[in-house]
Amino acid sequence: xxxxxxxxxxxxxxxxxxxxxxxxxxxxxxxxxxxxxxxxxxxxxxxxxxxxxxxxxxxxxxxxxxxxxxxxxxxxxxxxxxxxxxxxxxxxxxxxxxxxxxxxxxxxxxxxx
Amino acid sequence: xxxxxxxxxxxxxxxxxxxxxxxxxxxxxxxxxxxxxxxxxxxxxxxxxxxxxxxxxxxxxxxxxxxxxxxxxxxxxxxxxxxxxxxxxxxxxxxxxxxxxxxxxxxxxxxx
Numbered sequence: 001x002x003x004x005x006x007x008x009x010x011x012x013x014x015x016x017x018x019x020x021x022x023x024x025x026x027x028x029x030x031x032x033x034x035x036x037x038x039x040x041x042x043x044x045x046x047x048x049x050x051x052x053x054x055x056x057x058x059x060x061x062x063x064x065x066x067x068x069x070x071x072x073x074x075x076x077x078x079x080x081x082x083x084x085x086x087x088x089x090x091x092x093x094x095x096x097x098x099x100x101x102x103x104x105x106x107x108x109x110x111x112x113x
Numbered sequence: 114x115x116x117x118x119x120x121x122x123x124x125x126x127x128x129x130x131x132x133x134x135x136x137x138x139x140x141x142x143x144x145x146x147x148x149x150x151x152x153x154x155x156x157x158x159x160x161x162x163x164x165x166x167x168x169x170x171x172x173x174x175x176x177x178x179x180x181x182x183x184x185x186x187x188x189x190x191x192x193x194x195x196x197x198x199x200x201x202x203x204x205x206x207x208x209x210x211x212x213x214x215x216x217x218x219x220x221x222x223x224x225x
Contacts, residue, residue, distance in 0.1 A: 041218075041219075043216035043217050044156070044216045046214075049213060099146070099169065099208075100169060101146075101156075101158060104155050105153075105155040
C-alpha cells in the first residue's frame with residue numbers, strides 16, 4: 001500500500017524556468033512533510049519541510065505548498081539550475097505516533113541548458 | 114561538524130554469509146534510523162533506535178535482520194545468511210530529537 005505517491009517518474013525543465021514536483025498522500029494522520037534530493041551513489045539530502053499547520057514554506061529558490069484537503073503537496077524550484085538535476089523524494093510522517101518517514105518513489109528532475 | 118558516516122560504502126557478500134553495516138550519527142544526535150532502497154524504488158523504513166534501545170522495528174524483516182545502537186560506538190545493522198534479495202542500498206539517518214532526519218551516504222550491498 002503506497003501511502004505516499006509521486007506519480008511522475010521524471011520531469012525535464014529548461015534552465016531558468018520553474019520546476020514543479022508533485023506528491024500525493026493517502027494517510028490523513030500524516031502531519032509533517034519533507035522533500036529530499038538525491039544524487040546517484042549518495043544519500044538523500046534534506047531540502048525543505050512543512051508542518052500541516054501551514055500551507056506554504058519557502059527557503060530561497062525552494063517553496064513547498066501543502067493542500068491538506070486534497071492530500072497533495074508540491075515543491076517549486078525557481079529558477080531551476082543544472083545542479084538541481086537529481087531525484088527528488090517526498091516523505092511524510094505522523095509526529096504524534098511515529099518517527100519513521102514514509103517515502104514516495106521519487107521524481108527524476110533533469111534541468112536542461 | 115561531520116555528517117552521518119556509514120561504512121563500508123560498498124559490500125559484496127556470497128549467499129549465506131553475514132553482512133554488517135555500520136552507522137555513526139551526527140555529533141549530538143541520539144536517534145538513528147535505518148532505511149533500505151531497492152532498485153527503482155523509494156526508501157523503506159526498517160528500524161528506529163535510540164542509545165541501547167530499539168524504539169520501532171516495524172519495518173524490519175522478522176528473520177535474519179537485527180540492529181543495535183550501543184552506548185558506545187556506531188549503530189550496526191546485521192544481516193545473517195544473506196540472500197540475493199537483500200541486495201540494496203542501506204541508508205542510515207540521524208536526528209537530534211524527533212526532528213528532521215539527516216542521511217548518510219549509504220552502503221550498497223551486493224549478494225552474489
